[in-house]
Amino acid sequence: MNDAPLWVFGYGSLMWNPGFAHCERVLASLPGFARTFCMRSIHHRGTEHDPGLVLALDPHQTARCHGLAFAVPSEIRTRTLQELRERELISSAYLERNLQLDLADGRKVEAVVYVVDTDHVQYCGGLPLEEQAGIIARAVGGRGPNTEYLFNTAAHLAELGIEDEDLAWLAQRVRVLAQ
Numbered sequence: 001m002n003d004a005p006l007w008v009f010g011y012g013s014l015m016w017n018p019g020f021a022h023c024e025r026v027l028a029s030l031p032g033f034a035r036t037f038c039m040r041s042i043h044h045r046g047t048e049h050d051p052g053l054v055l056a057l058d059p060h061q062t063a064r065c066h067g068l069a070f071a072v073p074s075e076i077r078t079r080t081l082q083e084l085r086e087r088e089l090i091s092s093a094y095l096e097r098n099l100q101l102d103l104a105d106g107r108k109v110e111a112v113v114y115v116v117d118t119d120h121v122q123y124c125g126g127l128p129l130e131e132q133a134g135i136i137a138r139a140v141g142g143r144g145p146n147t148e149y150l151f152n153t154a155a156h157l158a159e160l161g162i163e164d165e166d167l168a169w170l171a172q173r174v175r176v177l178a179q
Contacts (some may be wrong), residue, residue, distance in 0.1 A: 007111035011057035011067035027104035028069035033057040038125040052139030052146035056116035137177035
């Protein structure tokens with residue numbers, strides 16, 4: 001049996017609501033992907049009739065997404081993967097990949113990463129920020145308002161010292177629109 005931990009990369013809600021036990025949490029970055037609101041949410045933060053937007057890792061050759069790497073103890077690896085798949089693969093808009101992360105302490109680890117399927121009907125990369133703000137300000141899904149998802153993610157990025165200009169702009173703009 002493999003005694004090595006399972007590494008999982010969080011760049012959105014997994015950062016502030018991982019939903020699984022972990023024995024280590026480290027700042028990390030993933031080359032080749034950008035964190036963007038490029039996926040329509042029809043379950044968690046919107047509905048099929050009024051989709052919200054959620055973050056996804058959109059492939060961009062020169063980008064680097066900063067987030068958190070979680071080490072899951074090997075004894076709960078299988079259960080954790082099953083729970084992650086139930087959460088993240090609800091509509092098949094994410095693809096599960098094993099990709100190399102750069103940890104802030106210099107280590108490199110292979111981690112489970114959920115990236116957007118750019119061929120999926122829910123993919124909406126390239127939406128103007130103002131359009132994103134309008135969608136996020138009004139959408140509500142099974143896990144609550146889309147605004148909550150945005151504000152929690154923005155707050156946790158700031159708390160971790162991770163800069164994301166687009167997300168910061170969206171949080172400020174959505175606060176105005178949601179009044």
